[in-house]
């Protein structure tokens with residue numbers, strides 16, 4: 393994977409209070425801290441609440457094989473939108489049930505739809521475009537000119553970058569363990585479908601680490617899982633690039649890494665080591681604030697370890 397395949401995304405600037413239960417922006421909108429379901433925007437087409445549509449599996453790029461046994465791949469399946477899990481700055485995440493009618497074949501999916509229009513923050517795309525070589529000049533002009541086609545394309549490239557990163561990490565996790573990411577089910581344009589991390593019976597998403605108040609033993613276990621995952625990432629040559637307690641979910645004591653469109657190639661990207669160090673500082677500070685001894689989360693030592701694992705220093 394080259395640097396320009398996975399450009400660095402800018403910092404999110406959460407600033408003060410970023411270790412609170414949720415992002416201030418989320419609270420301002422009056423939403424509760426737990427990811428709960430709300431009615432999705434009613435749309436004119438057949439993915440309105442309660443409505444369903446044919447599974448898009450056959451039109452999409454599929455995730456790594458072997459496909460997990462729980463995944464419904466039958467073409468006769470229907471997708472039902474169950475509601476919004478979270479609206480974010482770049483994407484909305486919906487909960488969808490994919491089921492074969494009149495059978496017990498069914499699975500829950502988290503569907504992340506990158507915004508392609510005015511609602512996204514374009515300054516991040518500007519940095520992204522700088523680092524990226526796009527061969528076809530029509531596409532280049534469209535992206536530079538921010539035409540509707542160009543915006544759609546940029547959103548599609550974020551989706552594709554996240555799908556590629558999740559696919560690679562899922563394969564590594566399946567083979568060696570020590571890292572957990574949602575299984576990337578499929579990619580279709582600006583939409584990613586992922587394994588739903590949470591309670592399938594309740595349709596309740598796993599909490600973000602930021603919302604958790606783990607007991608000391610679980611806190612230590614989560615930290616150890618995080619170090620393991622970061623070592624795996626570093627050995628593969630990556631840094632997350634936007635790691636925070638909001639991009640880690642905790643499900644049944646297991647730490648699951650999400651939100652990876654900006655994954656950084658630490659070998660090719662001259663800023664790679666800085667991204668790695670920032671990731672470590674942000675999550676280390678959360679664990680220290682929650683009571684893990686500062687010696688155990690020493691950011692300089694962990695960053696040095698990760699750089700060695702990546703073969704850089």
Ligand SMILES: Nc1ncnc2c1ncn2[C@@H]1O[C@H](COP(=O)(O)OP(=O)(O)OP(=O)(O)O)[C@@H](O)[C@H]1O
Pocket residue numbers: 427477478479480481482483484485502504574586587588589590597598600638639650651652
């Ligand atoms: N596979 C999943 N299973 C369950 N919940 C998920 C899954 N993926 C994402 N979510 C929920 O949706 C939220 C947003 O996902 P993600 O961080 O990937 O998108 P984002 O648009 O970058 O969000 P933000 O701007 O808030 O960082 C997550 O914090 C999590 O609560």
Ligand SMILES: [Mg+2]
Pocket residue numbers: 480638639651
């Ligand atoms: Mg996120």
